[in-house]
Amino acid sequence: MxxxxxxxxxxDLGQPRVMGIVNVAPDSFSDGGEHADTAAALRHCEQLLxxxxxxxxxxxxxxxxxxxAVPLGVELARVVPLVREAVKLGVPISVDTYKPEVMxxxxxxxxxxINDIWGLRRAGEAGGPSALDVVRGHPAxxxxxxHMHRDPQTMQVAPMDGDVVPQVLHFxxxxxxxxxxxxxxxxxxxxxxxxGFGKTVAQNFALLARQAELLQAGYPLLLGxxxxxxxxxxxxxxxxxxxxxxARVTGSVAAALMAVERGAAIVRVHDVRETVQAxxxxxxxxxxxxxPGA
Numbered sequence: 001m002x003x004x005x006x007x008x009x010x011x012d013l014g015q016p017r018v019m020g021i022v023n024v025a026p027d028s029f030s031d032g033g034e035h036a037d038t039a040a041a042l043r044h045c046e047q048l049l050x051x052x053x054x055x056x057x058x059x060x061x062x063x064x065x066x067x068x069a070v071p072l073g074v075e076l077a078r079v080v081p082l083v084r085e086a087v088k089l090g091v092p093i094s095v096d097t098y099k100p101e102v103m104x105x106x107x108x109x110x111x112x113x114i115n116d117i118w119g120l121r122r123a124g125e126a127g128g129p130s131a132l133d134v135v136r137g138h139p140a141x142x143x144x145x146x147h148m149h150r151d152p153q154t155m156q157v158a159p160m161d162g163d164v165v166p167q168v169l170h171f172x173x174x175x176x177x178x179x180x181x182x183x184x185x186x187x188x189x190x191x192x193x194x195x196g197f198g199k200t201v202a203q204n205f206a207l208l209a210r211q212a213e214l215l216q217a218g219y220p221l222l223l224g225x226x227x228x229x230x231x232x233x234x235x236x237x238x239x240x241x242x243x244x245x246x247a248r249v250t251g252s253v254a255a256a257l258m259a260v261e262r263g264a265a266i267v268r269v270h271d272v273r274e275t276v277q278a279x280x281x282x283x284x285x286x287x288x289x290x291x292p293g294a
Contacts, residue, residue: 001220004265005187006112006142009092011055013220015283016260018275019094019268020045020053021226022086024078025062025070038081045086052276055113056089057268058082059096063117065156065196065229072125075102083109094144100124103134113142115222117152117197119175120145136182144190144222145175149198156198164203165210168193173217190220190266196228204230208255211262220265225255227270253278 004011011017024041045056060078061070079095079102086093087110094113095106100122103114116122120131120143135143147168149160160167172191180186193207193214207214214221225231231251232242249271256267257278269275 001187001218003187004142004190004220005140005185006092007107007110007138007140008087008112011092011142013265016264016279017054017266018052018272018279019055019057019222019266020048020051020272021268021270022048022056022058022082023062024058024060024082038085041082042085045082045089048272049089049091051273053091053272055092055094055266056086057094057096057113057115058086058111060102061097063096063152063197065152067152069152072099072101075099076105080105080109083111087111092142094142098122098131100129100131100134103131104129107134107138107141111141113144115144115146115192117146117148117194119147119171120179132179132182135179136184140188142188142190143179143184144192145172145179146192147171147175147194147197149194152197159198159200160203164199164206165213168207169214169217172214172219176217176219186219190222191217192222192224192268195223195225196230201230201233204228205234208258208262211259211264215263221259221263222266222268223256223259223264224268225259226252226268228252231255249274257282 002014004013022041022045058079060075083106092112094115095111096115098116098118114135120135122131124130176189179189195204227245227248231248235251236242253274256269256275259267
């Protein structure tokens with residue numbers, strides 16, 4: 001499948017796409033508080049586009065391990081005003097949320113994609129529509145279904161057991177099939193194996209090493225390695241502590257590049273400019289390989 005159908009755009013996946021992260025949560029693990037008001041966040045959106053982002057992913061709640069859930073009203077106040085402005089920038093706008101009420105509000109505001117760590121498994125508050133109901137009822141939005149073991153409060157307290165790859169593949173296959181059975185076309189769906197969401201460091205890297213197996217589900221893959229703790233663990237070496245998130249840029253770019261080489265269609269990153277440059281080099285190598293004797 002070479003495209004991703006979203007509300008306003010059909011995104012060409014013939015070339016890898018870079019999704020720039022826009023956090024408006026003050027406690028995000030990497031850049032919390034840097035873009036905490038609408039004006040600052042919009043400036044960040046504009047900078048990411050200058051750096052080469054193809055998609056913007058807006059989030060108003062941190063889902064780092066151990067993070068507390070944000071009240072519905074707070075998340076709406078953080079996200080909806082920014083979405084209303086960001087949709088004027090002329091690129092696909094994704095919203096990272098698991099709350100059905102937020103999904104409905106941002107889709108009404110013009111968002112193109114719902115990026116859900118819960119894979120549309122959440123019910124609405126007070127008997128309202130579920131996440132699945134909201135997406136099913138929207139005529140065209142794109143959706144990213146992610147695998148998460150347990151929940152953000154407990155996922156790293158008791159991570160997954162055993163061989164992670166077939167378990168993640170089974171979950172993602174079932175999630176995609178469930179959504180299609182509800183009338184959502186396959187070309188609206190991409191899958192995310194959920195690096196760092198209830199997996200050990202070794203399991204996360206197994207997902208990268210064996211990423212080709214996840215392509216068996218038959219959907220485009222979105223990978224989010226950017227500045228994750230597994231990158232920090234790989235970079236720690238003999239140091240007493242892993243490097244902080246802002247010092248994991250090179251490792252993050254390396255992981256994104258390897259994810260694309262192994263078939264990822266979209267990489268979700270903080271460091272857009274550096275990732276885009278790495279992918280430009282990969283594109284040049286691939287192009288040279290297609291021209292024998294060049």
